[in-house]
Amino acid sequence: MAVLKEEETISLAENAVKIALKHGADEAEAFIYQGFTTTVAIERGQIAKSSRIIDQGLGIRVVANKAVGFSYTNIIGSKAAVKETVLKSLKSARASKPDKDWQGFSYKKPYANVRGTFDSTICELSPEDLVKLSSSMLDAAEKTDERVFPIEGGTGASYLSRAVVNSNGVMGFDCGTIIECSLATVAHESGEVTPVCFEFNAERIYKIDPEWVGREAARLAGLSLRAKRVETRNMEVIFAHFALQQLLYYTLMDAIKADCVQRNQSALKGKIGEKVASEVVTIYDDGLLEGGLRTWKFDGEGVPQQKTPIIERGVLQNFIYDNYTAKKEGRESTGNAFRAGYLSTPNIETTNFHFAVGEKSPEELIGEVDEGLLVYSLQGAHSSNPASGEFSVVATPAWKIEKGRIVHPVRGAMLAGNVFEVLKNISDLANNERKIGSLVAPWVLVESVKVIGK
């Protein structure tokens, strides 16, 4: 299957909207997604697998008497299949119940230029090139520590495109690239197995460092051997990038969604203008961040992505909106309607959730800690209470810090608390910003977290 070009994609979407209107839809919106991904995978210490995945499809959302119907198909080469899909969405809308809050799709607005989101070099990479990248990552891991076993990982290169057309005149096409490499490892020594240690590097342009990923994944596993338990008490905790992403994804990132706020599912409801975090915390949701993993010209409804202040010096500024929740409050969408490909209707998600960095190096941040933990990853973060922000998770891998130095890895320590207390207790941030999914942040130091050790 070939890549559909901009004009072909737009015309396919326009046609779907036309069919919907012709058959009686009050409004219609077509979304087309294409994804071409080549991967070379590492399994149990060797490169053993390669794949080429092509996914293309059309999702159509229509409105009839304020009731919304949606249908999708991945057979976009056939006019009959597209028509059938559009008719299905209409049938669904007519069978459904009207939504009194429905106030129409979005209107056309100019799109900003985004930077660092497309690199033709990535499209031209051959599977042979990806084997070389995976191989250099694997070699680097093996050279770093012989007790380490690379269990899985690999390299992937993707070209993605998206188009939105709606009956209010919205019409957009955007394409981008992503390249990533990752490695998961464990270390074994005299019967002891470490938790899985993971590193990765994902970028929109061809600027990744597989050797660093390999070395780092191996180094972490080696450093996780001979773990000890810690006492139960409140202590300082440094959340490294992955741990911070896991902690916030299921709590704060939900609490700022307008949908959760409007439906009384957010502990931040009514707190705009109030202090919800310590003064050192400033966060923007930046859909236009240069090279951001979630940077696109427009969101899943064709609304321009933008930079929205969320928390400035600890004070809550804004929630994030899609078109529906924004119109419900008589305001404008913040461009946060997210689509998981063509298979679903949009839902609200953060774009690039960008923390302002601090000034200290990670070593200096560790140096500030008298007694505490450095936590790389959390287990069980998805079992947090999304409404209240309460969490009860395992910190793994994690290391004990005493008097400004890492002294040993930690086994089986649980962290419990409330994410909104954690935000108020952030005392410092490092300067080592990284992109992990939608989070763009450095390490953060939290003054007091309950650690349950034994």
Add this chain to the structure above:
Amino acid sequence: MKDTLTKVVNAAVDQFGAEYVEIRVQKLFKTMLTIKEEMVEAAKEGIENGAAIRVLVNGAWGFASSCSLDVKTLVDVVSEACRMAKVASQKLKNPIKLVESKAFEDSVSANPKKDPSKIPIEDKIRITSTIAETMLGYDKRVKSCTVDYLDLAGTNYFMNNEGAYIEQDKLYVWSRILVTAKEGEVFTFSREEVGSTSGYEVFDIEAPEIVGERAAKRAIEQLKAKTPKGGTFPVVLGPNVVGVFVHEAFGHLAEADLTLSGSVLMGKLGKKVASDVVTIYDDGTIEGAFGSFKYDDEGVPAQKTLLVKDGVVVGLMHNRETAQKFNAKPTGNARAEDFRVEPIIRMRNTFLEPKDHSFEELIEGIKFGYYFKSFRGGQANLDGTFQVGIQEGYEIVKGEVGEPVRNASISGNTLETLYKVDAVGKDFELWPGRCGKGQTAFVCDGGPHIRVKEVLVGGGA
């Protein structure tokens, strides 16, 4: 379909040098609904047709997928898969081999009493709305609810170059119910899931009102709950928590790909890892259960696999590749979420076998501990560290169930904890759920009530 697939399989072997080739075609139709409070967010329907082709060339895997099902495209796709495998084989140290497996020719049809694809969408809206209305009407402190509904019906076609050809109907009906309650500054949250491979009749077995009331009641009762003390305590786990514990804490470690990756079960086959009262199965043959099917995505029949017998590890869950490495028989655990991905080792219906204790006997000797009845997520690590979040729990005080606690979780090392299981109940429940391992799989987990002498309980702040 058979002719098309035969041509593709022959091309792989005759023209492109495949040692092994399998092609999996999916033709599926899905209906999805999301109800938020009393509103239908969108009624959704979709078609997903596609083919997945996996080959072994020079001992390495190549994989490619396609949305188009015509012969010419599929021959191109199989050629691409073979090229990918050849590239991957450049640095291969240990060529991949597959264990022998009988090639079946079979046709498996779903025989639902109520075929979801024949039920009008209006009826699906009615049932999901009933659940939502029941929850909203249960108590004014119920603030919001979301009810998701999915049904999926269609056929999978499987062929490999060893003579297997299987046409197998797929049928799933699933619903997830989320409800939140609020009183003052206290927020609570409760979840229920319904899932079946038998048909739409799953909503006749347990009425939507009952499911809705159970979810809402839990959210309301948790409002007055306190946070648990952190530390090590004796606990009694309900079947719902036992299920997720067995699945997360033990099951994943016994997936042979993860065992080979160095899970704590590596080298433990035939060895004792749990107390005598622990017997664990992974069973793909339970009729209508959410994790059941007749053939897996390598054409191997699903079976009832004994993993732990009286505390001793006796089996692992395999695909054909890992079975070859362990010199074992394949167990029918290779599953792929859809045509976009390769089959990997997944659980089916995983459970702990019941024994002889009544619930009263389990709690009577506990001076202070916790009764954890229902879970909210769980996760395991290869070193055996597990975590299970709890959405419904109570104190046990002097042998009696006491006040509710909220936002608890338990953690520990699987093998240490399995040794501390000192009594197993005689009841049994199986709960539907979804398991994530890069791909999503529909599963069930369950068991009876059990008592664990001590486990680490993560308390509130």
